[in-house]
Amino acid sequence: MMLRRVRAVAQKEIIQILRDPRSLMVVLLMPLMQMALLGYGVNLDIKHVPACVFDREGSQQSQSLLKAFQASQYFSVVESERTYADVTRAIDAGRCKIAIVVPHDFSETLANANAASVQAILDATDDNTANIALGYAQAVIGAASGNIQLERAQAMGQPPPVVPAVAEYRVWYNEDLVSRNYIMPGVVALVMALVGAQLTSLTISREWERGTMEVLVSTPVTSLELMAGKILPYFVIGLIDAAFCLMIAVFWFQAPFRGSISTLFFTTSLFLVVVLGLGYFISASIKSQVGASQIALVATLLPTTLLSGFAFPIEQMPAPIQWLTYLVPARYYFSILKSIFLKGSGIADLAAPIAALALYAAVVGLLAARAFKKTLG
Amino acid sequence: MTGDIRIRADKLTKRFGDFVAVNAVSFEAGRGEIMGFLGPNGAGKSTTIRILCGLLRPSSGRAEVAGLDVAREPEKVRANIGYMSQKFSLYDDLSVMENLSFFGGVYGVKGARLKRRIAFAVEMAGLAGREDAVVSDLSGGWKQRLALGCAVLHEPKILFLDEPTSGVDPASRRRFWDLIYALAGDGVTVVITTHYMDEAEYCNRIALINGGRLVALGSPSELKRSAIRGEILLVEGDDPGAMLEALEGAPGVRDVAPFGSSLHIVVDDAARDRAAIEARLAERSLSWSRIEPIKATLEDVFVQLVGEGGKAAP
Numbered sequence: 001m002m003l004r005r006v007r008a009v010a011q012k013e014i015i016q017i018l019r020d021p022r023s024l025m026v027v028l029l030m031p032l033m034q035m036a037l038l039g040y041g042v043n044l045d046i047k048h049v050p051a052c053v054f055d056r057e058g059s060q061q062s063q064s065l066l067k068a069f070q071a072s073q074y075f076s077v078v079e080s081e082r083t084y085a086d087v088t089r090a091i092d093a094g095r096c097k098i099a100i101v102v103p104h105d106f107s108e109t110l111a112n113a114n115a116a117s118v119q120a121i122l123d124a125t126d127d128n129t130a131n132i133a134l135g136y137a138q139a140v141i142g143a144a145s146g147n148i149q150l151e152r153a154q155a156m157g158q159p160p161p162v163v164p165a166v167a168e169y170r171v172w173y174n175e176d177l178v179s180r181n182y183i184m185p186g187v188v189a190l191v192m193a194l195v196g197a198q199l200t201s202l203t204i205s206r207e208w209e210r211g212t213m214e215v216l217v218s219t220p221v222t223s224l225e226l227m228a229g230k231i232l233p234y235f236v237i238g239l240i241d242a243a244f245c246l247m248i249a250v251f252w253f254q255a256p257f258r259g260s261i262s263t264l265f266f267t268t269s270l271f272l273v274v275v276l277g278l279g280y281f282i283s284a285s286i287k288s289q290v291g292a293s294q295i296a297l298v299a300t301l302l303p304t305t306l307l308s309g310f311a312f313p314i315e316q317m318p319a320p321i322q323w324l325t326y327l328v329p330a331r332y333y334f335s336i337l338k339s340i341f342l343k344g345s346g347i348a349d350l351a352a353p354i355a356a357l358a359l360y361a362a363v364v365g366l367l368a369a370r371a372f373k374k375t376l377g
Numbered sequence: 378m379t380g381d382i383r384i385r386a387d388k389l390t391k392r393f394g395d396f397v398a399v400n401a402v403s404f405e406a407g408r409g410e411i412m413g414f415l416g417p418n419g420a421g422k423s424t425t426i427r428i429l430c431g432l433l434r435p436s437s438g439r440a441e442v443a444g445l446d447v448a449r450e451p452e453k454v455r456a457n458i459g460y461m462s463q464k465f466s467l468y469d470d471l472s473v474m475e476n477l478s479f480f481g482g483v484y485g486v487k488g489a490r491l492k493r494r495i496a497f498a499v500e501m502a503g504l505a506g507r508e509d510a511v512v513s514d515l516s517g518g519w520k521q522r523l524a525l526g527c528a529v530l531h532e533p534k535i536l537f538l539d540e541p542t543s544g545v546d547p548a549s550r551r552r553f554w555d556l557i558y559a560l561a562g563d564g565v566t567v568v569i570t571t572h573y574m575d576e577a578e579y580c581n582r583i584a585l586i587n588g589g590r591l592v593a594l595g596s597p598s599e600l601k602r603s604a605i606r607g608e609i610l611l612v613e614g615d616d617p618g619a620m621l622e623a624l625e626g627a628p629g630v631r632d633v634a635p636f637g638s639s640l641h642i643v644v645d646d647a648a649r650d651r652a653a654i655e656a657r658l659a660e661r662s663l664s665w666s667r668i669e670p671i672k673a674t675l676e677d678v679f680v681q682l683v684g685e686g687g688k689a690a691p
Contacts, residue, residue, distance in 0.1 A: 008482020019470050211464045218430050218460035220452055221483040376432045
């Protein structure tokens with residue numbers, strides 16, 4: 001490896017990048033736009049689920065139960081129905097996702113049998129929302145029935161009912177259970193994977209398409225020198241992009257950041273080497289620019305969204321799919337970012353995913369260097 | 378390396394599937410020699426050059442460039458050669474100076490030597506004062522001379538030029554050949570492919586390639602002597618097509634080939650056979666404006682050995 005030659009390649013690459021300001025703008029603005037889109041677009045918190053109520057009894061007790069729904073921030077009661085047919089229509093038309101039906105003998109059953117049931121009808125076309133809404137409904141009803149018990153005990157002059165054991169819980173790391181805190185590291189990992197592979201996906205295929213490769217391969221520059229010289233400038237751009245993304249996550253979307261900048265810098269650099277190497281490998285394997293760019297997009301977007309653990313928890317995947325996730329570099333970077341952001345983990349805590357990324361970087365680097373053959377044919 | 382032999386090809390063969398692009402080509406080229414590869418398109422000239430540059434592996438046979446086996450030590454070979462491809466291959470979006478600095482860098486030239494070599498290349502290409510011009514703004518002749526300048530920055534022993542003058546105006550071609558002569562004068566071995574016959578005449582030796590085979594090898598005058606056994610008569614007249622028909626197979630006529638609007642006729646003895654040809658034309662009542670003996674050109678050799686349609690000679 002001759003540094004003189006690496007430097008010549010890197011200088012040439014920088015001149016070409018700077019001489020094409022439009023591409024440079026794309027490279028710098030694309031991550032900002034992706035951060036904004038994903039940061040606002042992906043929101044796993046469900047609030048204000050549209051609900052309708054059908055009170056078949058109309059008693060004081062049924063009304064106070066339904067008031068609890070109105071008061072909850074998880075539901076917004078959009079209409080009150082008079083018949084089951086109205087309930088069906090409201091759900092069919094999509095005006096509400098959940099209907100709460102109080103039976104006509106609600107207060108009577110409550111008084112006599114000590115337990116009454118309330119019906120919840122759910123639109124489960126989006127099963128995730130339906131599940132969460134059901135959970136919220138149970139919580140609201142649970143709280144309401146606790147109040148009823150308490151009132152009844154007071155009315156009878158009895159001491160409040162004794163509950164033998166109560167689970168007291170503390171949520172660590174994401175105290176407010178705000179999904180954005182957990183999403184932002186994922187969004188950063190996704191954007192960096194996309195941008196990183198895109199940055200280098202054109203560098204080799206462009207030389208083939210323009211015909212400049214023909215003479216370049218006849219010079220003594222080795223494939224390793226060429227790779228180092230070409231990746232270096234994009235590594236710097238990648239770091240700038242990463243800094244933008246992380247600052248947007250922390251300062252704009254207010255994701256809590258508890259780790260150290262140096263850990264973040266080290267791990268981000270490592271991840272960048274992996275994705276830049278991946279883009280370079282694709283560029284060296286495919287001689288057309290359009291083809292290389294599209295394959296780089298598919299190769300990073302799909303595995304990162306589906307298999308990094310960002311959208312779907314890895315622990316809940318079937319075993320063969322779980323094994324597959326080990327091949328997705330964003331899986332490691334996502335878990336590293338989550339730990340740095342939410343737990344403030346240091347390099348020692350992250351030894352396993354860092355080692356995985358380092359191994360990945362070595363393998364991708366080797367493949368990329370081998371993919372570029374200094375021959376015409 | 379023995380003596381001044383810079384290139385030695387021994388039964389060099391390249392197959393692409395069933396297609397034999399280069400078929401057992403053997404030749405040698407010495408220091409300071411200008412060797413021309415002449416042949417129709419697709420004859421295997423570029424493929425041969427690419428093998429010699431270490432850009433393609435030969436299927437069989439071997440080649441040494443600067444004493445190094447091209448298949449086994451392609452990287453070392455590359456340090457000794459300069460290569461200009463058929464298509465312009467410099468960076469269009471870079472300036473003259475940026476291109477020179479880049480190629481100087483990848484050839485590993487540095488410091489004072491790089492400065493000296495860049496100054497030499499700028500001077501040679503006639504680009505003084507245009508160092509900061511972006512290459513896409515340069516005309517064809519300048520681009521071509523800049524490409525040559527980039528190819529010789531590291532003072533290579535051997536220069537491979539693949540149709541360097543295609544698409545360049547005649548004045549620039551002339552000037553380019555002056556540069557090639559100057560380089561050869563300094564001891565650089567130059568291998569150049571061309572399909573311009575007049576350019577082939579400038580070469581010290583010509584390798585005539587057709588259908589992947591080396592059909593003839595020698596200096597232009599040697600080729601003319603050996604390929605054309607006989608003399609050549611130029612015939613001009615109103616109806617060359619009818620004259621061609623009339624003279625084909627006529628007594629004393631060994632071969633007839635159209636050259637523009639005239640005919641070249643290969644005969645054993647121009648003085649003796651001229652009368653027979655005139656008689657034949659008169660017999661068919663064809664009028665001619667000119668019949669005279671001429672010196673054979675390389676084009677005659679080419680036609681004789683390769684045939685009109687580029688078909689292999691028997």
